[in-house]
Amino acid sequence: MQFKMIPLVGALSLVLSGSALAQEQVVRIGSVAPTTGSDSHMGKDNENGVRIAVEEINAKGITIDGKKIKLQLLAEDDAADPRQATNAATKLVDARVAAVIGHLNSGTTIPASRIYSNAGIPQLSPSATNPKYTQQNFKTAFRLVANDAKLGGTLGEYAVKTMGGKTFAIIDDRTAYGQGVADQFAKSVKASGGNIVATQYTNNKATDFNAILTAIKAKKPDIIFFGGMDAVGGPMLRQMRQLGINAKFMGGDGICTGSLPGLAGTALGNDQIVCAEAGGVAENQRKAVDDFRAKYKKRFGNDIVYTAAYAYDATYTVVDAMKRANSVDPAKFLPEIGKSNYPGVTGTIAFDANGDIKDGMLTLYTYRNGKRELLTVTK
Incomplete structure (x- = not known):
């Protein structure tokens, strides 16, 4: 080149x-x-x-x-x-x-x-x-x-095998990030034996999710996955709770931030959210x-x-x-x-031949009492 x-x-x-x-x-x-x-x-x-x-x-x-x-x-x-x-x-x-x-x-x-x-x-x-x-x-x-293939794949497998989810709804914001991580999550859910019952789309500037959430509510999913950022994910959580949707909420590193509690307010709950950060550190x-x-x-x-x-x-x-x-x-x-x-x-x-980080870590979190809590660190 x-x-x-x-x-x-x-x-x-x-x-x-x-x-x-x-x-x-x-x-x-x-x-x-x-x-x-x-x-x-x-x-x-x-x-x-x-x-x-x-x-x-x-x-x-x-x-x-x-x-x-x-x-x-x-x-x-x-x-x-x-x-x-x-x-x-x-x-x-x-x-x-x-x-x-x-x-x-x-x-x-x-x-x-x-x-x-x-x-x-x-x-x-x-x-x-x-x-x-x-x-x-x-x-x-x-x-x-770590990239979305690893992040979405790990979350999808965790959702089925560890969280016990059987039915899933997926929402993404149509950005390269949001769609990418949602697609990888969907592939992993299917490969792990889960069933996707609803797929909806929004955008990265949206504030009103009532229409898509109402459609999802009728499907009664165990888990809703959102591919997007916390500025959209927080208000989406609020509207989920207002509509009486009690499904667990999952997402990638875009929602897995210290800012999510302020954006979601009381809708955050305890152990209701599982997200993964593309990164993480070993104990040492x-x-x-x-x-x-x-x-x-x-x-x-x-x-x-x-x-x-x-x-x-x-x-x-x-x-x-x-x-x-x-x-x-x-x-x-x-x-x-x-x-x-x-x-x-x-x-x-250290990087591989493509420029990706070698041995990229992933960190899974939940939220308790308004704070992000570590679940596990994995490669």
């Missing part, structure tokens, strides 16, 4: 230190996520993960190829909109970023990935889970979490994640919402590749990303 390479990365400046002349090279790191709109709480979380890493790396100081490196974060808002995502990607390419951490949603990550590929700029998504992202054979595309990584959570809260004044730790690890993985290549030129350090074996907060960051 041939790349259209960017001839210069960042901006080179000269700084005077005493009587010695030292070079400092500014290397730009892009971050793209929805920082406006219904997913903005998640998008800002991703951006904040990159921001902490950039601040830490600059404070420690790094030298590559004899030059002192200063990272500069360029953050763009894609509003979870594919068209705005490609505009943001083009803007970052024109700004000559060395790498991009993002996007948040599969529906924005996938169209933007071609732009980064054409420019030869590495893209590390901390959260996009649709398998198509890394099936395009772009050498620039990497994913730090818990302290590292807890330490990062504390650091994040001290810096920003609020708890982690979604995948900040993966965005943080993605940034360090890029810098680690630069160090090993002794270069900040994407043409030189891009191959090193594929060879990564970086000990991150979330675990070892």
Whole structure:
């Protein structure tokens, strides 16, 4: 594959230190996520993960190829909109970023990935889970979490074999993420012996679900699965309870957030929801994640919402590749990303030939007393 390479990365400046002349090279790191709109709480979380890493790396100081490196974060808002995502990607390419951490949603990550590929700029998504992202054979595309095939498959099997569900209703928001995870869940449910009695659709900006929920209520499913994000899933839960639907509610990482209790209110219940996060840590990584959570809260004044730790690890993985290549030129350090074996907060960051995370973990949660509670961590 041939790349259209960017001839210069960042901006080179000269700084005077005493009587010695030292070079400092500014290397730009892009971050793209929805920082406006219904997913903005998640998008800002991703951006904040990159921001902490950039601040830490600059404070420690790094030298590559004899030059002192200063990272500069360029953050763009894609509003979870594919068209705005490609505009943001083009803007970052024109700004000559060395790498991009993002996007948040599969529906924005996938169209933007071609732009980064054409420019030869590495893209590390901390959260996009649709398998198509890394099936395009772009050498620039990497994913730090397990994909929907694994996430939806694990949830479907768990719903039938562990939760004992026999009949299922499925709703998705028609986004690349929502439809992808719902389709994988449906396949796994059928393969595990479950029966899908209803399939309905909404969109990622909807607020009224009475029509589709009323149709589902008549089918009396044991479990309702929603492929979408918490900003839609929370109000949907409220309307389920208002209609007297007592089915268990399941979803992927889009609803599996610290924000869901506030969005769902009293409809959250106890042990009524099971969701999976595309990621997770083994027992020996818990302290590292807890330490990062504390650091994040001290810096920003609020708890982690979604995948900040993966965005943080993605940034360090890029810098680690630069160090090993002794270069900040994407043409030189891009191959090193594929060879990564970086000990991150979330675990070892290593990629397979497609750019997917190796041995990606999944974490299953429920909610009790308004808080998310761990059920199990699995590969």
